[in-house]
Amino acid sequence: LRAIAEVPEHLVTKLPGLEEPLATRHWSGYVNVQIPELGSNISVHYWLFESKKGLLNAPTSVWHNGGPGASSMMALFTENGPFTLNDQSFKTARYNESKIPSVFLNEFSWHTEANMLYVDHPAPAGFSDCTPSCPHWNDSTQAIVNSRFLEEFFGSLYPELQSLPFFMSGESYAGVLIPTTALLLLEARDSKYKNVKNVPAPYNLEGIALGNACPGNRIFTCTPYSGWLGVKVAVDFRYGHGMISPQTYELLQEACKADWNKYGPPENATCREILGDDPARPVMDEAGDTYQMGGGYFLYDHCGSDLLSVDPETGMPRQKDQTMDGVSLFDGNDDDDFDTNVYKCGQERAALAWIQLAEVQDAIHVERKPDFSFVTGLNYTFTKYSLLDEYKDTLSQRLRVMQYSGDADPCVPYVGTRRWIDGLGLPVKSAWKPWTLSGQVAGYRTVYQGIPR
Template identity: 25%
Template sequence: MAPSPSPSIFGHPSHRNLRLLTSFTDILKLVLYLILFLVPKQPVVSQSIIKNLPGFPGNLPFKLETGYVGVGYLEEVQLFYYFIESERSPKDDPLLLWLTGGPGCSALSALFYEIGPLTFNYANSSGNSPQLLINPYSWTKVANIIFLDAPVGTGFSYAKTSVGYNIGDLTSASQTYEFLRKWHLDHPKFLSNPLYVSGDSYSGMTVPIIVQIIYNGIKEGDVPLMNIKGYVLGNPFTDVKTDLNSRIIFAHREGLLSKQLYESTKINCKGEYMRPDTNNSLCMGDLEVVNKVNIILISRAWKKYICLKCWNQSVVHSLPKPIGHPSFLQGEHSMDVHLSTPQLLGQWCRVNVLSSNYNYLWSYIWANDQTVQKALNVREGTIKEWERCNSSFSSTYVHDIITSIDYQRNLTRITTYRALIYSGDHDMVIPYVGTQEWIESLGLSLSNDWEPWFVDGQTAGYNLMYSLKKYSLTYVTVKARGAGHTAPEYRPKECLAMIDRWFAYYPL
């Protein structure tokens, strides 16, 4: 909140001049607003309604819009989005902005593999012809969703100049806020819908910043005024030290590390596994043993999830770097948490515990098809190749912050927002034990203690609620026979029930 004006200033005989100056400043702001938002050299928002997509038979049974919004200096950054209206009540249901993690993972990854209305028909797909089918557990059943390719360089988003690709946490958050303002100006009928800024994995770093910027903008009178009600974070990477150190704790709890090895590592490393003292020979020795143990255990575990009978028998895949290995906790890729799950390097398919195929291969084939890009109205020649997660971000993206806890703590003090944080209970990338630790550090009051929640009479996980004045935070674990990184990919039915109940202010 801006400080109150000094009485001595407003009591001065020249206060009329001050008011004139303020009026002139307001006029100047209005002129700049008109220049930036209403009369750009090119349309700020270009959009298309998509009625058909390659691989899907007939017309789409939902409203899909794709487009670009120009942001940044002279709109040199063009952010691509997919907007899908709620299949229930577009004018009443919440509006979600969804940011996939990475950083640099495409919105299509969330749309196809997590919370979107389409997925791949693996049984009927072959060669270069991926087929699509409806996801019965899409969050668009209960919400309007903007799937945004952000930061620039993600998915189909691009920059007109090389300088435009200089991106980091703070720049990306600022550009996303600009995107939201311009998108709302072009879609005024959604201004009254409850807005939730949402995302998973690495978005745990940027979403709280965006929410803070929106809050500040409302206080400063930025137009249009958004009806923000809160934020949603799934399997969120929030604090470098807490989240990455918790991998060792989680590995022990899951039986991957013996009690003796865990206790020795904990004592010798003094609880610091992410950036251990390399001169501490006892600590480094323990971490080396942890590394060897996990190479074997994780490799065995992932064999259960690898289907060796894909159409290319020379299966090439990468396993996650073992927990406890110094390079895993310290290396240049340690911040790219969405990339630390097994990534596609060849033709393979991953199978979850219910034998539902999740094959990232099809998304590469489908999204790089020129017919598909034409159907989506992707601008020709703007990207070299679509990637599910942009690998170049490992060396080019600027990690401005190492924790978003301070932003979240500030939101608990100054807002009346709602927050939903959920974790897959078998997520080894961002373990729930670290998420619980930083939530407890916010200093909130416990409203509802740890209790199970159910879907179809079965335990789907556990939840608890915190509050501070009118701010509330609901924390949920998604269990249901194991959910990894990220939860909706593994347990879509349970996650749809979770988000539907939370939006409706129902107890889980």
């Protein structure tokens, strides 16, 4: 039997507002990462959830949100974590008594299959922080810190997890954060563990899973950052969803054919007039403003304005006190009747109200941060314009890679993801076909084979 290297001071024993107990253990705290070359001591916040299969009976998967600057607490409470809150969190008997929003268990939590490790990175995203101050980040320096965090996490805090399979997962700009980190781990593996059979985590990284991810900030599918390079994908996405008329689409194809895939705005006057001024929101006269449709991340969101709604002036999520035309975007917003399938309305609002409470922050062993936000502005320079060569030459050969895309995300459209993957020229192992779950079509998938070195 392997001993459990407990981190007793990080064990979460009670969560305010939790309606029913979580059957597995979870730990929350900080890992200190000293980076002398960056002039910072970085306190990285993590929250680890034991799998329902048992800590030593499941792989470990680390999760990163994007941004850069988005807290992984966002995914923990609104996507794939064990806990969730929503508009109903303010309507329970427990809330009426305590005024603490109720926390519910998420039946779709990924900790059913894996030990889930949620990390706030790069600092000061989420609860992470630095002393004396956080460095000026870029795509390379964040990978250095991220890889060292993982080394410290597995090597010092949870060595019992080192012999288990390890994966990395995330979404959006984690499409840069994770592959750049993975490349450093592979490099370290080749240097430290060449010809070693049992390689410890994190160097035993088996694969990465990325949702609606940016493979570089100048790749056409990453519309918030790629500028006019991404306008063709943005147009095709809208046409594919019936948001642009066939006549307009055909006119654009002719007028813009010499301007697609250029860094700058179109030179053709007709093309420029139809597209408008914002390449991330083209043809607004016909298609409408996707920043007002699910916040720019989910075209069919019926919940109305929520904390993830994007402010077109800044490109950042709106804050809870913002107004539009003098009307509050959040006060009195009761959207229960507009829930989309199993996605409950008000998740971001309720989760933020809960996690900002002092008693909650004390319970998860973090420094008090009453103004906690799911998104933090960073001093960050984009330096990894494209990872396509790395995917073709290294990542697809040495790791299992899953790129999954919701088909209603106008921010990182699936049509662009499909195009850059096809452009790698990898052999097709299993052609495009339906992907089913419990006998129902849940999507479509293609399986590729890495090219052996």
